[in-house]
Amino acid sequence: MQFEFATDGRIIFGPGKLRQASTTVKTAGQRPLVITGKNIQRAEPLLKLLAENKLEATIYSVSAEPKIQTIRDGVALAKKESCDWVIGMGGGSVIDTGKAIAAMMTNEGDVLDYVEIIGHGKSLQKRPARCLAIPTTAGTGSEVTRNSVLASPEHRLKVSLRSAMMVPGVALVDPELTYDLPPGITASTGLDALTQLIEPYVCLRANPMTDALCVEGIRRVTSSFRRAFENSTDSKARENMALASLFGGIALSNSGLGAVHGFAGPIGGMFPAPHGEICAALLPHVMEANLRALRERDQKSYAFNRYYYVARLLTGNDHATADAGIDWVRELVSDFKIPRLSAHGIKPEHADEIVKNAMNASSMKANPIALTPDELKEVLVKAL
Numbered sequence: 233m234q235f236e237f238a239t240d241g242r243i244i245f246g247p248g249k250l251r252q253a254s255t256t257v258k259t260a261g262q263r264p265l266v267i268t269g270k271n272i273q274r275a276e277p278l279l280k281l282l283a284e285n286k287l288e289a290t291i292y293s294v295s296a297e298p299k300i301q302t303i304r305d306g307v308a309l310a311k312k313e314s315c316d317w318v319i320g321m322g323g324g325s326v327i328d329t330g331k332a333i334a335a336m337m338t339n340e341g342d343v344l345d346y347v348e349i350i351g352h353g354k355s356l357q358k359r360p361a362r363c364l365a366i367p368t369t370a371g372t373g374s375e376v377t378r379n380s381v382l383a384s385p386e387h388r389l390k391v392s393l394r395s396a397m398m399v400p401g402v403a404l405v406d407p408e409l410t411y412d413l414p415p416g417i418t419a420s421t422g423l424d425a426l427t428q429l430i431e432p433y434v435c436l437r438a439n440p441m442t443d444a445l446c447v448e449g450i451r452r453v454t455s456s457f458r459r460a461f462e463n464s465t466d467s468k469a470r471e472n473m474a475l476a477s478l479f480g481g482i483a484l485s486n487s488g489l490g491a492v493h494g495f496a497g498p499i500g501g502m503f504p505a506p507h508g509e510i511c512a513a514l515l516p517h518v519m520e521a522n523l524r525a526l527r528e529r530d531q532k533s534y535a536f537n538r539y540y541y542v543a544r545l546l547t548g549n550d551h552a553t554a555d556a557g558i559d560w561v562r563e564l565v566s567d568f569k570i571p572r573l574s575a576h577g578i579k580p581e582h583a584d585e586i587v588k589n590a591m592n593a594s595s596m597k598a599n600p601i602a603l604t605p606d607e608l609k610e611v612l613v614k615a616l
């Protein structure tokens with residue numbers, strides 16, 4: 233056995249923790265660039281905290297998943313306003329924007345020099361500017377991952393800016409910030425979290441530290457996901473979903489993912505579909521295809537047994553079959569009214585191109601068994 237494990241220097245977790253973060257923000261720097269989503273009001277508690285501590289914030293509001301140009305504009309703003317550190321407060325897109333801007337505030341050249349596939353893929357030379365990540369959804373775990381996903385509309389691709397140094401120095405996870413999420417967002421982001429717990433657990437690069445996080449995270453999803461969906465201010469359920477998201481982020485960045493995320497990258501680059509909805513629509517079909525392929529070709533694989541354990545965690549039944557776990561996920565996706573992929577404009581004639589790109593995605597390489605192009609196409613068509 234061999235593995236490496238790294239995460240944020242500091243993780244602060246708990247309801248109300250944002251209000252108590254004076255020392256954290258006071259010691260981080262002088263002039264923060266604050267990245268928010270399109271509704272700046274959601275960052276009000278943070279802006280109040282910064283004002284109380286006499287820190288002058290420059291606000292950069294982003295309305296969608298970040299593009300290469302979003303990062304360039306943010307870096308230019310940070311330089312113009314002499315910002316010396318970054319706070320990303322929002323969903324995964326906002327935090328990814330913050331992480332990428334922090335990296336480009338200290339490293340020379342253009343962001344394209346450092347991104348994979350469409351850029352030069354150079355390694356970051358310098359440690360990014362200090363970055364505080366404050367998630368307001370429970371799903372992506374971006375507050376503890378080491379990459380930023382950036383869209384390049386002209387290439388119809390999503391690419392990563394990636395470096396172990398990009399893990400934010402501090403993640404502040406305050407479940408109270410998720411109380412006002414509408415049920416649709418709770419559902420799609422939560423299914424991303426669940427995917428990010430199941431995929432690292434069955435993937436080829438799983439290790440004992442990420443296993444522990446995945447098992448505990450799946451347990452918390454099982455007990456709390458429906459409650460958080462039905463009652464947005466159920467504090468215990470929100471706390472469990474925030475933890476599940478955090479654990480999923482740590483797990484994926486220290487082990488790997490699988491076919492759901494192998495598909496999600498290319499699809500997200502080609503169609504304007506939210507990441508969580510893509511993952512949610514694909515998850516039961518990928519689980520089904522993986523289990524069938526393992527049953528047919530590799531019953532000795534540890535992943536085969538793990539699908540049974542996932543089913544037991546999800547259903548709470550110690551005698552559940554692996555298929556019962558898939559049924560549990562399928563029922564959840566249906567009850568939460570997750571739109572099918574066709575709702576985002578994806579049609580059967582796109583399948584070959586999507587499968588081709590998905591086969592090259594880095595997440596696909598960690599899938600517990602290599603799925604054939606036909607198997608992948610079947611997964612996609614079922615999710616349409």
Ligand SMILES: [Zn+2]
Pocket residue numbers: 372424427428493507511
């Ligand atoms: Zn994801």
